[in-house]
Amino acid sequence: MKNNLYVIIKIVLICALLFLIVPHFLRPKDSSVPFEQVVRQTVQDMNMDLYPQRNNQEIKRYLNLDPTQYENIAFYRTTDALNASELLIVRFKEDDQAQAFEETIKKRMASQEKIYSGYAPEQEKLVKEGVVRVEANYAIYAVGSEHAQLLSQFEESL
């Protein structure tokens, strides 16, 4: 009886360990595609003239992210303050950056939603529909009417 108990405990322990280890094998592999190529393919067929690329200071100001913490980062945002559309693509230096990145972007989306909720319901809707997606060492954040296309092109580019 006791002997069986020991065997059962060990099987449970092995299962617990597998439960911890297996997800590492299932997670998407890091992409080796160069950052510039990912950005180019993500925004292809889009008119980016209205969405100039923003510098590091603006990334800090708008998104509360430190650009130096990332391998690469590109942020595009309309010049029209009444428009919520924006696009961010990042390549992480370390795996553990993804969670903090997602949390920061979700805070940004919540704050944007609050800002637009009073006077621009269509922009509020765009923010609500916005996407944050982490794909191994890359992540995208897109708000705008073409967010679905951006996301699909981003995934294809990897």
Next chain:
Amino acid sequence: MVFNNLLFLFGFLPITWIAYRTIKKPEAKNIFLFAASLLFYAFGSWQDLVVLVIFGIWTFVSGLEMEARPEYKKQICIGSIAFLIAVLCFYKYIPYWFDELKIAFPIGISFYTFSAVSYLADVYTKKTPVQKDPVAFGLYLAFFGKVNMGPISEYHQLESQLVRRNQTLKQCGQGMLMFIRGLVKKVVLADQIAVAYTLLGTDTSFLGAWLLGLAYTFQLYFDFSGYSDMAIGLGKMFGFEIPINFDHPYIATSVQDFWRRWHIALSQWFRDYVYIPLGGNRVGEQKYIRNILIVWILTGIWHGPNLTFIVWGLYYGLLLLAEHYWFKKRLDRFPRWMRIVLVFLIANIGWVFFSNPTIGQAFTQLKNMIGVGVSSFASDRAIYVLTSYGLIFATCVLFSSTLFSQLFEKTIQKKFGKQVWLGVYLAAFAVCVIMIVASTSHTFLYFAF
């Protein structure tokens, strides 16, 4: 959580110690200390804690199973150890061979796996009885003083202290002083010399290569021996007598002597659980050579999967064989100071393999150290480091020997009394805290192993 963290120094440690002293019953003391140790470890990551708990339950159950099924004792022991080693290898080596598999290995896994193996081997060889108290066993494996970076205490060394510890106030005081001494080694010496090491990282001048080697030699020693002192000091504060891990290795007079003084716990572990079971030196010459090489290659592999560690292990294996067969008698004819310098240089060269990520880079540094392929004799950066960090280097040399501690401790204690002596320690602690607050403190090097 780490020892050189303000939350640990002013939060976790004093609260745990006061609460521990307040509790009267030994069983309750153990439960409390075990719970505090798990909390300490969980600060790093909950996944790491799950792995530690799995290892703990696995090893504890394996011990009970060996007792319950004596006819299968050998199979249970081998199977259980194989499981622990397989998981260790998975976390430590698989991510190195498969780039895309990014798994951070649980901090301290190399240390507590060896502690677990020590328990199973001690029970199997009847050196100690099976531990029936899960809390006492958990404390052996997870005590916060040693869970992150050892020392790897062998089970039979701590067994008698696990259930009940007779702790005196004197022992507590000694523990506190030892903890402060370790903190000073880490924060004041290792972390300052680490800056010199970083500055010299890309220096290809002759002087730069030597200073780089020296900086790493001292950084590693003060970092790891500082940690070990803190761990042993914490052990004393909670009633444990953890054996010393370093005994002034840089004044060793032979390679064998060096390894009796450096990372003593690891050397003893390999001696007791690998070298002696293989036959040790009570075998023929060929088998003796095989045993030495196996132990030293395994010591290298224990540190990591990089080829540099294996070469480093092999380097010491071959040196010990060479010393045993050829140059021990010749070495003994040299004056003591000359032997110390020679062994120090041997250690320096060994650390070049240990510190570089690739064999190519290690050989480049070694070539620079003998003047091959150097950019100049002394670059501006090397001269800057020599002039700016010369005092730190000199302090490191003094602290590496017994001379400084003997003179310093005896002079102050004898001339000015214990109060002044304690004041010096408190002042040193204050300096460490200031340096930690100023963020000049770094993480421990041996966390990587």
